[in-house]
Amino acid sequence: MSEQLLVDLGLLSLIAALAIAVIEVRSLFGAAMLAGIYSLVMALEWTTLHAVDVAFTEAAVGAGISTVLLIGALVHVGRDEKKPRRRVDLRGLVVVGITGAFLVYGTLDMPAFGDPQAPVHTHRAVRLVEQQVGKLPGGPGERHAAVENAADTAFEPTSVVGSDPLDLVDDFAGHVPNMVTSVLATYRGYDTMFETVVILIAGMSMMLLLQRRRKDVR
């Protein structure tokens, strides 16, 4: 067993323990705090899995905004949960057991963790990683004959940051070094647009549902 796996499993056990604590602790204030800690440890786990962007987002969202939101809500709803009738909900355990067993059954045919030959790494992702997905015909390059070769690669050795000699961008021939950003903003830019819309919707829902009415329309 490698050290990587050991660190991983250690963190994951901690996360699972924290998750159980969040669910089971009776004080909602405690649950909010534990949920923040849970998110921070989760961010740590994601760093060990090399998902730095996800870790960054989780730290900002889970430990930041969600906690603010929860504490704000607790001001309204009070900080304690009513004592449950039973400590353990058997019906829940049965449902969860069956679902979980089924999911585990599904993992048995999956490629091993970290297998470089897994389809998810070989089927379509190679060209995403190398940023060599050419555009379809019909782009602006073809209609402006003066541009040479523009349709071949999407990126060229210039960037908004400028062609300053100190700028490291040129070392990557103008490609975007952060692949996650490149996938997010270009190939899957359409999803990202709706991600922005979802955030906007969340803000508007908060305003629709929580804003006090002005005095003149009350």
Next chain:
Amino acid sequence: MIDQAPVLLVVVPLLAGICCLFLRGQLLPWIWAQITTLAVLGIAIHLLFRVLNEGAVTYAMGNWPQEWGISYKIDAINIFVVLIVAFIGCVTTCYARQSIASEIPRDRHHQFYSMWLLALVGLLGITVTNDVFNIYVLLEVSSLTIYTLVAMGKTRDKRALTAAIRYVIIGSVGASFILVGIGYLLMVTGTLNLEDMARAIAALPEPERNRTVVVAFAFLFVGLSVKMALWPVHMWLPNAYGAAPSAVSALIAATATKVGIYMAVRFLFTVFGPDFTFLSLSTTVGQFTFSCSGILLTCACLGVLVTGIQAMQQRELKWILAYSSVGQIGYMVIGLALVNHAGLTGGIVHLLNHALIKGGLFMAAGCVVFRLGSQRLEDLAGLSKRMPITAAAILVGGLGLIGFPLTAGFISKWYLVSGAFEAGLWPVAAVLLTGSLFALIYVWRVVEVMYFTAPPENAVKVREAPLSMLICTWILVGGSVVLGIFAQPTVALAGHAAKQALTGHAQILGLPPVTTVPDPAVQEEVVP
């Protein structure tokens, strides 16, 4: 610009929905929303003619090849659903003006109509997209807006809030199940494009023995069932439909679950393929054989019967309609699960017919709420004298629910029953007829109160509902009658879509269809 129609279908309401937040007042946001929905309807009709003339229309976002980027593909199945959503969106927006003005505080209208348009964006986007993850994101766009729209019913009925939170929790669990299913599929296929995924699954050695694919299928199946409110997992639906603002009830009853059913058709028939879904995936345990089609038929039939009985026990008009919705969803699912051309045609044409009937009925219920301020059955007494046009709309719509001849409901029932006979499933046909009987009973309860009970002595004198609301109600209810008499065009479109569903998977793989798929003209039996 004309090549851009597929993306304009989504981008026009998106831009309009965002810009709507800049408007103020009551009238302006509504006019804005009405113009937008009219434009969307225009684009949808344009696309219909393009699909009929040229076959499937594709569109690549950002000009990236579809295997790497996100693309749209509009074929005979989704153009049908797009038309339903665009048309209902247009009519309900027209209806919404006075109904919403009476139910929503007047300084919130711009936000409300913004949500309204974004809900349409989500529903239309799910329908035309060709990318699984895009489906998930747009599903959440539509769900989040609908949660909020339902919760806005709080000013009239505080049960809207509990209905909304239940919808949030159950709906999000359903969406998460879909996300798990997508993840399992991504694991074994490495792609997110629907067609690419279909090819990759078919290329696996024995996909039905691949445990990951089977579990992914099951989770998608459960998640989609939640979203389309199939019987055992429909718990979120009745209260959400009952307590939402009237215009919102009409909109979501006529579109949201229909889009859920469309997604099920897309996944079951296009991604996994009818052979995999309905033939390969059966296991025999002891003397029982479990197959996907069997499970779907069981859930749908039980749903029709159980919710029929529940609808009879309700005391409020919108709750009766809501429970009846779950039963009607059962009819559509029966159509899918029969896997023959007649059944599938019946199921798909029922998407439209039920959207018209139930949309019209919820609008009529909204008219009642608008004038009476209540929708409880006993308050409806003598409605035929007090609001004769609204009462007539409820009567005609109710006949459609029963499946009375000369209404659209009859056409769909006809195809469903003949599909059931074709598949040799007598019990299913019996359930379809029993469902109609139950519908007769719960519709009769309403009609009896409206027509054969004298209004109470102390009843407040009410006028008929405003003209704009009545016209919209009658457009839908009347439309259902017209489509019951002149059913040829819609049945032809639905038949086209059914054929596309049955043959689409083989087309993607570039194979001759393995299942014997009948020509719509010569209706043969499909080997299930």
Next chain:
Amino acid sequence: MSLFATHANYWFAILIMMIGLYGIIAKRNLIKQAIALGIFQTGIFLFYVSMAVINGGTVPVWFLDEAGKKYAGPYDNPLPHCLMLTAIVVSVSVFAVAIAIIVNIKHAYGTIEEDEILNLEAEAAAGSEA
């Protein structure tokens, strides 16, 4: 043991999902249900991110090696990371909307315990019948 070494990450992801799902089913407090929903979703994110790992891979950001050339790889797969960024945003939006509705429920019903709300609604229905 070998199966454990190769699939343990997936199983932990499933374990976390199931802890969340249990919370949704078992807890009657609406805030708790919303938190549990969040935990369920982080389990799914963990599954996707585990999918992206390649043995010997590194963070999916190109960098220069000692020779001043682009490091050739392997890099971890950026696609699941990108999907999960979107999904995290969606999950926090759902959480925000859920909290907004729960606060409204507290103001309308005076409680956020599901059992008590159901009792109140049943009483209201019985009262309107009488």
Next chain:
Amino acid sequence: MKEQLVLRVVAKCLIPPILIFGCYIITHGELSPGGGFQGGIVLASAFILHALIHGRATLHQAFPRNLWATIATIGALIFAGVGTYSLLRGGQFLDYGWIVPSHPAKGEPWGMTLVEYGVGLTVCSVMVLIYDMISEPAEDDPTVDEDSA
């Protein structure tokens, strides 16, 4: 918490660096981890910190609530607008190459940066709005005046 001297001084020292760091994350998202979403939240945290210490009323004096809503809308419009711009120029939706049609490869980084700023603006203002709304007193609470708290 206005009377807490330590808090006020620490906040005063922290807020400008947080703002700069937020902008850095948004702009530098192409080169290093980060991007519009993360940067937007970091930006928002500066405003939330200010509001926590000096009260929401002070925040509303400088940035009224409607301004936040408008900024959120504009952010989403920037993203959708970049896509629509290429569509109006005759290309496919969100094809950044059309921003500089004579030199498509230059359009890509422009498009990505614009889009990231759009996301950043929306996320920042929505996060501030969320904080603002959740600290809003109940609608039927008679003891509270408008915009105090």
